[in-house]
Amino acid sequence: MTAAIAAAVGLSLSLFAGLDAASAFAVTPTGAVLSPVPAAAKTLSYTWQGQERYYYCGPGAVRMALSARISPPSQTTIGDYMGTDENGTDDTANTVAALNHFLGTGWYERKPVSDPPTQAQRDLLKYDLVFDVDRGYAIVANVVSGWRPPGYPGGTIYHYVAVVGYADDGDTAIIADPAGAGAGGSSWGNVPQQYAISTYDLGTWIGVKAYAA
Numbered sequence: 001m002t003a004a005i006a007a008a009v010g011l012s013l014s015l016f017a018g019l020d021a022a023s024a025f026a027v028t029p030t031g032a033v034l035s036p037v038p039a040a041a042k043t044l045s046y047t048w049q050g051q052e053r054y055y056y057c058g059p060g061a062v063r064m065a066l067s068a069r070i071s072p073p074s075q076t077t078i079g080d081y082m083g084t085d086e087n088g089t090d091d092t093a094n095t096v097a098a099l100n101h102f103l104g105t106g107w108y109e110r111k112p113v114s115d116p117p118t119q120a121q122r123d124l125l126k127y128d129l130v131f132d133v134d135r136g137y138a139i140v141a142n143v144v145s146g147w148r149p150p151g152y153p154g155g156t157i158y159h160y161v162a163v164v165g166y167a168d169d170g171d172t173a174i175i176a177d178p179a180g181a182g183a184g185g186s187s188w189g190n191v192p193q194q195y196a197i198s199t200y201d202l203g204t205w206i207g208v209k210a211y212a213a
Contacts, residue, residue: 043165050183058089060178
């Protein structure tokens with residue numbers, strides 16, 4: 001906020017000491033100060049962890065999402081709670097239950113996405129991404145290829161990833177991939193631990209599945 005604006009609304013600049021552009025306040029034409037403007041970009045502080053078994057992408061993604069808020073339990077504990085077996089984690093409902101259980105909250109809900117996603121589903125995904133990350137919650141997405149990021153192995157892949165941040169006012173999603181850096185096997189060696197994709201592509205990637213937000 002400039003000195004001229006502060007003077008116009010009768011505020012001291014000392015009130016805004018230490019605020020950066022990401023936490024700037026909106027001021028209406030009448031001079032009323034509104035709530036902080038959401039950041040144009042934000043990535044949560046979290047701990048990346050590769051999936052510990054070839055079918056543990058669900059526990060790995062949930063553990064990373066939990067790590068943004070708590071010191072999380074082990075992948076085995078999470079996997080046992082979700083009923084994860086050699087066929088993977090059955091549904092996003094299992095990740096919703098685990099996230100809420102280990103955080104002691106009712107924050108997370110299952111958000112289904114059709115194939116192709118409707119515009120309303122794409123809009124909700126972008127809204128949820130910004131809303132959740134701004135409040136310190138990562139998203140867990142159940143994805144299927146179809147569409148895939150660069151470097152992904154071929155074939156149809158049912159997978160879980162954590163969505164730990166956004167950029168470009170929510171048009172870009174920051175993905176933490178539990179199979180990255182070869183954790184999913186030798187064919188995953190070209191997949192980074194963390195990467196950015198468009199939120200539009202994330203919606204396409206989720207198509208026919210769902211996400212926890």
